Amino acid sequence: MTQYSKTTSQPTTEVKTATAKKSSLQIATEIDGLSVVDRRDLKFNVNGKVYKVAVKEGQLVKKGQLLISLDSRDVQKNLESTLKDYSIARNTFDQTGQVTYADKVLTDTIRRSLDNSQYTLDKSVIAVELKSIALKESYLYAPVAGVVSAINIKEGEVTNTQNGGAVITITQPINLSFESMAEDIDILKIDSDQKVVVKIDSVPNVTFPTEVDFISNLATLDQNGLATYKVRVKITDQKGYKLLDGMSGQIVFITKEKENILVIPNKAVFRENNTSYVTKKSGDKLEKVPVVTGFTDGKEVEVVSGLSAGDVVVLL
Secondary structure (H helix, E strand, O other): OOOOOOOOOOOOOOOOEEEOEEEEEEEEEEEEEEEEEEEEEEOOOOOOEEEEEOOOOOOEEOOOOEEEEEOOHHHHHHHHHHHHHHHHHHHHHHHHHOOOOOOOOOOHHHHHHHHHHHHHHHHHHHHHHHHHHHHHOOEEEOOOOEEEEEEOOOOOOEOOOOOOOOOEEEEEEEEEEEEEEEEHHHHOOOOOOOEEEEEEOOOOOOEEEEEEEEEOOOOEEOOOOOEEEEEEEEEOOOOOOOOOOOOEEEEEEEEEEEEEEEEEEHHHOEEEOOEEEEEEEEOOEEEEEEEEEEEEOOOEEEEEEOOOOOOEEEOO
């Protein structure tokens, strides 16, 4: 009968380590948001049939360039009709005012007649002005140089000033902003004098410099009654990336920052008798080493002395 001996092996404890490296640390407040392109949504202030769409989507346009025009013939006819009504009202008013009376006293009836004539005249003047404006507003021109990003109407269709939205949108892709809604706990931590950058989720490991454009002091309440505040910054350098409208990311307000310093994880540092130490690992050898630490962001800490770049330390 063959006998077998049972052996047990002692499990080895895996040591987690990190390497001291040159890096930057910062204390910052990050607020989620979206990129916003500079856009001009244009619509007609008068109803009418679209006569001509003079541009197409994606086209570059100059400031003042004609975009869309309405058929102005009906507007012109209305203007001429209104001008005739104005002339009649003017003549009636003048004739009424020129009537003379023996006793030089106007009766209430005559006074009301003159008042009515004045009202009719004023109404006609306003109508003429409105029709004149309507004729001018039969044309849409580009308010800025940019790109035709959307056309929402076709030739032959009729505009609707009551329910209609923008008929054409002009954008300036080089003018890109980033907007966020900061909660009250965050709005008190940020200031326009702080260094601010933007991070875009689709462009990892890149930060885009910005200028603070607007920090609102008025609250917007959500359905739960929680207050948020609009924050908008302008991206000053897209760093060669063609950033688009509606890209998600974060505005980063930096309250304190140190660059090009030696850092290790906070988990590598322990204290004994008011002195900070790390366990330095060299091959299989472990050595307790005193260090002087400095600035920390809560996750990593600056090592002022005691270690060099490339040293390996044990994480606790």
